[in-house]
Amino acid sequence: MSDRRNVYFFYKKEDELLEKINSLIELARENEFRVVEDHTIANVIVSIGGDGAFLQAVRKTNFRSDCLYVGIGVDHTLSLYCDFHLDDREKMIQAMKESQIEVRRYPVLEVKLDETTSFKCLNECSIRSSIIKTFVIDVYIDDLHFETFRGDGMLIATPTGSTAYNKSVNGAVVDPMLPCIQVSELASLNNNLYRTLGSSFILSDTRKLTLKIVQDGNDYPVIGMDNEALSIRNVKQLEYGLSELPIKTVKLKDNSYWEKVKRTFL
Structure with missing residues (x-):
């Protein structure tokens, strides 16, 4: 961290937190960190507010691979992305100064929409019917037609996103050191006409997943990108793969991903 001194703080300006946040910013300055207002010149980006923040x-800083992301929680809710708490300001500075932190690289999902628009996700990208009606998707792995899905939608998750929405639909929890994507069904319909694998499956970082929406009148799905929704009319195709540029985050040496999973779920 010695060569990373430009710090950008990302947070909601909530009155009940401003005093603590201002105290943290002042503490960073006292310890020779430069607090910047422009995230493009920062080499450390600090989020305050939990996993959602x-x-x-x-997302708001464009999934930068040339800086470190640091998560700071503000309450006692268990968090998978935040190693620090806002009330432990001295602990943060001490950890950075004494090299008690490690850098972790988290895979990022890259999605191309109708071969024109692309976007990235850190947790997952979901595609769901926007009306009370199932819709049909042809699923391709690389160039192989794998299955034809009919149901409420599909969920494509990264390893770090495997503990979020993916886990709630009975997907597997995946070690983030494995560069891969996980595909899970949302209320699939299996009968003599439509047959799917019926379970989540995992693809390596070299695979390409393509979902082609059958144009049968239900062509206006809701596309979820982490904790945001994207509404685009008449979607025909989505392509998924892992980005070549992961994001880098910091973690305490004694606080591994699996320790966080144990605290959160066990």
């Missing part, structure tokens, strides 16, 4: 911070 962390996802927003990464």
